[in-house]
Amino acid sequence: MKDGRLFEAFVNRHDEDAWQRVLAELESHIHEVDRVATRIWFHFFPLSLAQALQEAEDPQALARELFLDGTYRLVDQIDSSHRFLYGHRYWPEVKRAVIEYAQSPRASQTLDLAGHVREVAAQVAERRRLEPSLVMGITAVAFMTLQQVGWEAFESTPGTIALDPRIAARTPEEVLAHRARDDRQGFFSWWKYPDKVWTITFDENDPEATFRLINRQHLTTAAAQDKRPHHLRDPRCVPNEGPIPVQCRSGSCGSCWVGVLGGAEKLSEMEDYERHRLREFGYLETDEPKPIIRLACQARAFGAVSIVIPPWNGIFGRFLRKWKQQRSMELTGTL
Ligand code: FES
Numbered sequence: 001m002k003d004g005r006l007f008e009a010f011v012n013r014h015d016e017d018a019w020q021r022v023l024a025e026l027e028s029h030i031h032e033v034d035r036v037a038t039r040i041w042f043h044f045f046p047l048s049l050a051q052a053l054q055e056a057e058d059p060q061a062l063a064r065e066l067f068l069d070g071t072y073r074l075v076d077q078i079d080s081s082h083r084f085l086y087g088h089r090y091w092p093e094v095k096r097a098v099i100e101y102a103q104s105p106r107a108s109q110t111l112d113l114a115g116h117v118r119e120v121a122a123q124v125a126e127r128r129r130l131e132p133s134l135v136m137g138i139t140a141v142a143f144m145t146l147q148q149v150g151w152e153a154f155e156s157t158p159g160t161i162a163l164d165p166r167i168a169a170r171t172p173e174e175v176l177a178h179r180a181r182d183d184r185q186g187f188f189s190w191w192k193y194p195d196k197v198w199t200i201t202f203d204e205n206d207p208e209a210t211f212r213l214i215n216r217q218h219l220t221t222a223a224a225q226d227k228r229p230h231h232l233r234d235p236r237c238v239p240n241e242g243p244i245p246v247q248c249r250s251g252s253c254g255s256c257w258v259g260v261l262g263g264a265e266k267l268s269e270m271e272d273y274e275r276h277r278l279r280e281f282g283y284l285e286t287d288e289p290k291p292i293i294r295l296a297c298q299a300r301a302f303g304a305v306s307i308v309i310p311p312w313n314g315i316f317g318r319f320l321r322k323w324k325q326q327r328s329m330e331l332t333g334t335l
Pocket residue numbers: 245246247248249250251252253254255256257295296297298
């Protein structure tokens with residue numbers, strides 16, 4: 001086969017658990033600037049949900065059943081879903097390298113997916129004279145994108161990026177130094193606001209993408225003070241309610257989930273209710289007190305935080321647990 005479909009078939013043999021092991025193996029090889037961002041991306045685009053939709057007789061009916069809202073299909077955002085990763089600026093080279101690699105004899109010489117990711121990242125790094133760690137996360141993202149969208153779709157997009165050249169020129173050290181940096185509290189700000197005021201960043205690639213939060217406020221309460229027309233950018237946003245989509249503000253709808261790129265330790269500890277709701281929505285199952293996925297209507301902030309707003313939301317936790325159970329029974333022949 002002259003194209004990369006054989007390699008696609010190999011990648012397709014990996015389920016979510018296998019990918020978890022690949023990510024755990026790669027984690028220490030990913031530069032600090034993208035370590036959390038890569039994990040967030042994998043939460044934003046769960047493989048099992050994409051597979052369930054692909055296998056559904058009527059994917060649109062299933063999407064309605066799961067209340068999927070926004071741009072949930074990776075195929076509609078192949079070149080942009082990872083814009084919040086530092087490695088996004090190397091996407092054209094990474095995508096090209098994955099396509100070349102998938103068609104090369106090397107692609108069939110090992111069954112070690114993490115090894116393939118490392119090899120492609122090393123190739124891109126050598127061409128661009130970079131540390132491989134800077135493209136390790138985005139390369140893992142590229143492999144998962146290939147798995148979810150298929151060879152034809154993956155190959156067909158232009159592989160471009162949309163970054164302001166000044167933003168693209170930032171070094172990883174500059175990004176890290178700026179990320180979730182606490183605001184200095186001047187005398188006059190103390191006079192105006194007796195409580196401390198923090199900057200919440202919701203897109204590190206846009207200098208305008210910030211709002212102010214009074215110490216201890218919930219993220220969505222503070223975001224609602226931002227009256228810019230965010231609904232023109234993301235139709236899920238309610239006019240005059242800020243950049244984070246909200247419907248209920250009580251942990252019931254799932255529209256306000258966010259990834260925490262920096263400053264997770266400055267958010268309130270997750271209570272059992274938020275933990276339970278995240279599991280019900282299907283976004284996250286964890287015992288961590290301050291994880292990287294939160295419900296913005298439940299999390300209070302005590303310092304500057306950098307968040308990422310996913311382009312979609314839904315309620316699919318129960319459905320996916322059942323779907324996975326059924327699938328594993330089919331695979332083991334116990335059904
Ligand atoms: S706004 Fe509904 S869960 Fe947060």
